[in-house]
Amino acid sequence: MDSPTNMTPFVKCLIFAVVCLIIGGNCGDHSLDRRTNIAKRSDKNTYYNIYSKINAMEKDLKNLETKLLKRTKMLRQVLQSVIEMDSNLGLSDENLKKEGKLASKKNAVGFTTKLPSTTYRSTSSIIRGSPILYNGGNAYNGTVFTCPSPGLYLFDVSLLSITKNNGIWIYKNSQQLTLAWAGGDPQKNGASVSAAVWLDVGDQVYLRPLRSSLYIDGNSAFTGVKIN
Structure with missing residues (x-):
């Protein structure tokens, strides 16, 4: 190499x-x-x-x-x-x-009662109610409504009677308020009246005959109610 x-x-x-x-x-x-x-x-x-x-x-x-x-x-x-x-x-x-x-x-305060068939001989008589159909507040005792609380109240009475020229007064205490007067044919008498009134505690409302010898049919009625 x-x-x-x-x-x-x-x-x-x-x-x-x-x-x-x-x-x-x-x-x-x-x-x-x-x-x-x-x-x-x-x-x-x-x-x-x-x-x-x-x-x-x-x-x-x-x-x-x-x-x-x-x-x-x-x-x-x-x-x-x-x-x-x-x-x-x-x-x-x-x-x-x-x-x-x-x-x-x-x-609630109010009542409704029928007025039993009765003839009243005196104008000083207080018209009774029976049977009592409603009694709110228990202020109606069968003859007199006694106000339990102040307010405006409305009362109404309807009368059926065979007595001519007679009627029913609504009273407040000793004051006459309104009159349901029935006149004309004794076989067909009927009347009704209402009263709105202010009541204070203890005031009383009731019914009395206009005249003596007032016959009241059992279908008559008396109503009261506090509306305000």
């Missing part, structure tokens, strides 16, 4: 080219391996970051679900409380209405 000093320039150039190719190949291989490792590390970092984000999102979602469940439970409790309150208010309103009706009925 020729020594390097005896090599031709062409051979020297060829050997130099081969050496360069070998060195360049090794350098390329090392560069490729390095790039591959960097790529792998980048892939690992990217995968780790995505996984971490997914875990964080799952935790946030669970927290939101927990909060939503708590709020739903609270809303149900509030709704139940509102329903119970509404039911109680409804019952209270009904009770108040019932109590109001009972109170109104208890405090």
Whole structure:
């Protein structure tokens, strides 16, 4: 084999080219391996970051679900409380209405009575009532209405009689108020009259005949009621 000093320039150039190719190949291989490792590390970092984000999102979602469940439970409790309150208010309103009706009925003052078939011989007689059909406040005792509370009252008397030219007075204490006067045919007499009057506690209202010998048919009636 020729020594390097005896090599031709062409051979020297060829050997130099081969050496360069070998060195360049090794350098390329090392560069490729390095790039591959960097790529792998980048892939690992990217995968780790995505996984971490997914875990964080799952935790946030669970927290939101927990909060939503708590709020739903609270809303149900509030709704139940509102329903119970509404039911109680409804019952209270009904009770108040019932109590109001009972109170109104208890405090109502008025009466209606029939006047039994009777002939009265004196104008000083007080005309009796029986049976008593209604007696709110128990202010009518069968002969006299005694005012239990001050206010405006309305009284009415309807008379059926076979007595000619006679009638009934409505009295307040000793004062004559209005007269139901029946005249004409003794077989068909009838009359009615009303009186609105202010009464104070203790004032009395009652009926008296206009004249003596007044016959009253049993279908006659006397009514009084507090209107204000």
